[in-house]
Amino acid sequence: MKDLAGTVEFNRQLAPRYYHIRLRLSEQVDVLPGQFAMLRPAALAEPILRRALAIHRAEDASVEFIYLVLGQGLEALSRIREGERVDVLCPLGNTYPTESVIDEGRRAVIVAGGVGSPALFMLASELVGRGADVRVYFGGRTKHDLPALDEFEALGCPVTVTTDDGSAGERGFVTVPLERDLALAGREASVVYACGPWPMMARVSEIAAGHAAKCYVSLEARMACGFGICVACVVEVCEGSFAPPFKYQKVCTEGPVFPAEAIVW
Amino acid sequence: MVTPRENGRDPRLAVEVAGIRFHNPVLTASGCCGYGLEFEPLFDLSRIGGICTKGLSAKPMQGNPPARIQETPAGMLNAIGLQNIGARAFIEQKLPRLREYDVRVLTNVFGYTIDDYVEAIHILNDGDGIDGYELNISCPNVKEGGLIIGNDPRAAAEVTEAVKRVAKRPVIVKLSPNISDVAGMARAIESAGADALSLINTLVGVSIDIRTRRPRIANVTGGLSGPAIRPVAVRMVMQAAAAVQIPLIGIGGIATAEDAVEFLIAGAAAVQIGTASFYDPLATVKAVEGLSAYLDETGTESIRTLTGSLDLSPPPRGH
Numbered sequence: 001m002k003d004l005a006g007t008v009e010f011n012r013q014l015a016p017r018y019y020h021i022r023l024r025l026s027e028q029v030d031v032l033p034g035q036f037a038m039l040r041p042a043a044l045a046e047p048i049l050r051r052a053l054a055i056h057r058a059e060d061a062s063v064e065f066i067y068l069v070l071g072q073g074l075e076a077l078s079r080i081r082e083g084e085r086v087d088v089l090c091p092l093g094n095t096y097p098t099e100s101v102i103d104e105g106r107r108a109v110i111v112a113g114g115v116g117s118p119a120l121f122m123l124a125s126e127l128v129g130r131g132a133d134v135r136v137y138f139g140g141r142t143k144h145d146l147p148a149l150d151e152f153e154a155l156g157c158p159v160t161v162t163t164d165d166g167s168a169g170e171r172g173f174v175t176v177p178l179e180r181d182l183a184l185a186g187r188e189a190s191v192v193y194a195c196g197p198w199p200m201m202a203r204v205s206e207i208a209a210g211h212a213a214k215c216y217v218s219l220e221a222r223m224a225c226g227f228g229i230c231v232a233c234v235v236e237v238c239e240g241s242f243a244p245p246f247k248y249q250k251v252c253t254e255g256p257v258f259p260a261e262a263i264v265w
Numbered sequence: 266m267v268t269p270r271e272n273g274r275d276p277r278l279a280v281e282v283a284g285i286r287f288h289n290p291v292l293t294a295s296g297c298c299g300y301g302l303e304f305e306p307l308f309d310l311s312r313i314g315g316i317c318t319k320g321l322s323a324k325p326m327q328g329n330p331p332a333r334i335q336e337t338p339a340g341m342l343n344a345i346g347l348q349n350i351g352a353r354a355f356i357e358q359k360l361p362r363l364r365e366y367d368v369r370v371l372t373n374v375f376g377y378t379i380d381d382y383v384e385a386i387h388i389l390n391d392g393d394g395i396d397g398y399e400l401n402i403s404c405p406n407v408k409e410g411g412l413i414i415g416n417d418p419r420a421a422a423e424v425t426e427a428v429k430r431v432a433k434r435p436v437i438v439k440l441s442p443n444i445s446d447v448a449g450m451a452r453a454i455e456s457a458g459a460d461a462l463s464l465i466n467t468l469v470g471v472s473i474d475i476r477t478r479r480p481r482i483a484n485v486t487g488g489l490s491g492p493a494i495r496p497v498a499v500r501m502v503m504q505a506a507a508a509v510q511i512p513l514i515g516i517g518g519i520a521t522a523e524d525a526v527e528f529l530i531a532g533a534a535a536v537q538i539g540t541a542s543f544y545d546p547l548a549t550v551k552a553v554e555g556l557s558a559y560l561d562e563t564g565t566e567s568i569r570t571l572t573g574s575l576d577l578s579p580p581p582r583g584h
Contacts, residue, residue, distance in 0.1 A: 001306045003546055040544060048491055049336050049544050073336075089546060222332050224341060224543040227306075229299040231319075231345050232334040245325035248348060 031058035033122035037090030038226035054119035113196020139174025205260035215260035283435035283460035287314035294539030295373035315369035323384040325351035340491025344484030364394035375401040415441030418453035425457035440464035448508035463514035506532025522555025
């Protein structure tokens with residue numbers, strides 16, 4: 001974890017309310033798939049808090065993020081231009097366990113929902129690069145809610161798209177083709193990695209359990225600091241999944257990646 | 266002018282509060298620094314004056330269900346619910362490593378009855394390397410039908426007296442801002458034997474989602490912190506300073522050295538930085554550097570001469 005200065009290389013709109021930003025950092029950092037950063041335009045008076053964003057790509061001293069503007073903080077980020085500065089605390093959080101895929105040869109099934117996809121891109125890219133059997137299920141409300149779909153497709157692994165309104169891919173929820181896939185693959189054949197809206201992840205968790213597939217989810221939570229001091233970003237976990245005493249675990253430092261069965265859905 | 270240094274420190278910043286010697290007046294505020302060790306990857310903890318830990322209780326606390334925070338104009342509301350590992354676990358798991366740094370350690374302590382405070386203090390008395398205790402008295406008193414201890418001078422004095430009887434270290438009492446008579450409260454706590462006061466804790470607030478018509482945090486009410494509350498805090502420090510002889514530690518929306526100086530002038534001997542550490546994790550070390558720069562720029566001999574130096578003449582014309 002380092003508090004670095006980032007200089008905007010580009011900050012472009014991908015679709016209505018979706019943006020893609022690339023920052024050159026004052027220092028190189030080693031980023032693991034699933035890690036995140038806390039960002040704020042430098043010298044911004046308000047809102048005061050940084051915003052947590054999953055790291056979409058990282059190489060040398062550059063990091064990229066894809067974000068959906070939902071409130072004031074990311075709205076402010078969307079307005080900054082090439083050459084301007086952003087405060088970047090990173091890398092933060094844990095990573096996805098991949099032993100079952102890399103060492104035991106299980107299939108990796110990646111389930112992305114809307115703007116959850118950037119939290120999975122580095123994972124998909126790394127697993128494909130290591131020759132793993134990877135497939136991606138990518139769901140969005142409309143064809144505009146599939147950020148970085150082209151980048152997933154460029155990895156060369158099978159990508160199945162669904163939209164709620166049928167404007168791209170199969171009409172319906174991403175969990176429908178996921179269930180078909182896991183049923184065909186057989187029990188214990190797959191490891192599922194998911195990031196998306198809470199109801200999607202809850203259903204993915206249930207489907208994965210039904211097919212005895214390990215499942216990891218990357219969570220999002222309201223977060224003030226990103227490194228464990230505010231204790232705001234907690235999620236309720238099942239008894240026995242973490243060492244006592246806490247039933248609430250911090251998404252920033254204990255996560256953002258959790259075994260799906262540890263979460264009280 | 267070159268800032269004088271001794272062992273990499275500016276001796277002009279040294280202060281003594283409640284008999285505790287701090288090498289500078291900048292401390293972390295409770296609830297905004299974890300147990301201090303969370304900052305280890307970011308800066309050398311010996312660079313700041315002190316760490317005031319997350320509130321500790323005799324037994325671990327689960328805290329409130331999420332959502333626990335909501336950002337508000339120039340601030341935030343929180344209702345974390347005092348989630349903590351407990352006083353014993355703090356001593357065993359955190360304190361040995363904190364002791365490796367040359368930084369004063371204050372443990373913040375809370376309870377819902379006098380016995381809770383006393384029990385936690387008994388445990389912490391065994392902790393080697395703790396320099397003092399800060400009492401959070403902004404909790405509801407379960408024996409008095411949920412009345413907030415810190416809103417009632419009699420209850421606040423009772424807790425202070427009970428803790429002072431058992432505490433092996435100086436006791437600093439942290440004032441709730443949700444009171445009308447600051448001077449009366451400060452005097453009651455001073456008379457009860459407190460070694461210092463710290464102020465202010467958060468202001469109680471509510472934020473409502475107008476689409477769902479539900480509160481934005483699960484606990485409904487939360488504590489407001491951040492720059493939004495700074496003028497309230499400066500006012501209360503000024504009023505408390507006029508009422509008591511014991512030293513004050515200023516808290517409330519401090520983000521920079523300039524903010525800290527405002528509190529010192531109002532009457533504080535030291536300050537705590539809280540919410541600012543969330544959005545600027547280096548805020549405390551930057552404030553220490555900034556205080557040296559302020560002394561240089563203003564030709565001030567030492568930080569101690571600022572305390573209570575407020576000139577109540579009206580602002581000059583044209584300002």
